[in-house]
Amino acid sequence: MSANTSPTFVANLFRPRVLLAAIFGGCLGLLVFGLYLQHMKGIEPCPMCILQRYAFLAAGLIALVGALHGPRRTGLRIYSTLVALTALAGGGVAARQTWLIHNPPAIADCGPGLEYMVDEFPLGEALPMIFRGSGDCASVTWTWLGLSIPEWALVAFTGIVIATGIALVTSAREPARGDLGS
Numbered sequence: 001m002s003a004n005t006s007p008t009f010v011a012n013l014f015r016p017r018v019l020l021a022a023i024f025g026g027c028l029g030l031l032v033f034g035l036y037l038q039h040m041k042g043i044e045p046c047p048m049c050i051l052q053r054y055a056f057l058a059a060g061l062i063a064l065v066g067a068l069h070g071p072r073r074t075g076l077r078i079y080s081t082l083v084a085l086t087a088l089a090g091g092g093v094a095a096r097q098t099w100l101i102h103n104p105p106a107i108a109d110c111g112p113g114l115e116y117m118v119d120e121f122p123l124g125e126a127l128p129m130i131f132r133g134s135g136d137c138a139s140v141t142w143t144w145l146g147l148s149i150p151e152w153a154l155v156a157f158t159g160i161v162i163a164t165g166i167a168l169v170t171s172a173r174e175p176a177r178g179d180l181g182s
Contacts, residue, residue: 016076016167020067023083023160027060030156037149046137048097052153055090059083059160077168084164091157097150100137 034053037043045053066079140148147155 016080016170017067017070019163019167019170020063020079020083023063023163024060024067026156026160027056027063030056030153031060034149043141046097048093048100048137049149051093052090052097052150055086055093055157056153059086059090062086080164080167084161084168087157087160087164091154091161094150094154094157097137098148098154101140101148101150104139 031053034045034049038045062079062082066076066083069075069079071079144152
């Protein structure tokens with residue numbers, strides 16, 4: 001058995017700190033790819049796409065802090081839960097946009113952009129407009145392997161939730177060490 005396939009190598013891949021670092025790397029890669037599509041390929045993000053970017057940014061930053069901190073039990077549970085909740089929120093937006101793509105609105109209006117809605121309307125009015133989507137949010141501008149951008153985002157958010165679940169399960173085996181693991 002080679003060193004790369006030893007049980008120690010595999011066990012280290014599933015260490016919570018490594019999983020959190022991988023989540024950060026994945027989120028960073030997805031954000032960079034989204035910016036590439038926007039600035040190099042001219043694909044403008046809709047309001048729901050921007051919300052998904054914020055969710056990837058938040059999940060990635062929380063995961064980075066957790067990976068750098070390297071807490072045990074309680075702290076790891078807190079970081080993993082926060083990352084999972086952020087991914088669930090982003091996944092909810094991606095699922096809604098996927099639904100809009102497969103069931104487009106009867107009237108396809110592109111509507112105002114996210115920045116305009118947040119600047120001009122109270123948050124209580126802006127959020128329903130964002131989640132209602134628009135013709136822009138229901139159009140498919142890019143696919144890979146038959147999946148659109150929000151479908152790939154949903155896959156990624158699901159992977160993040162699974163990874164945080166693994167981190168939570170493995171945290172039960174970590175020895176306790178202080179309040180937040182410091």
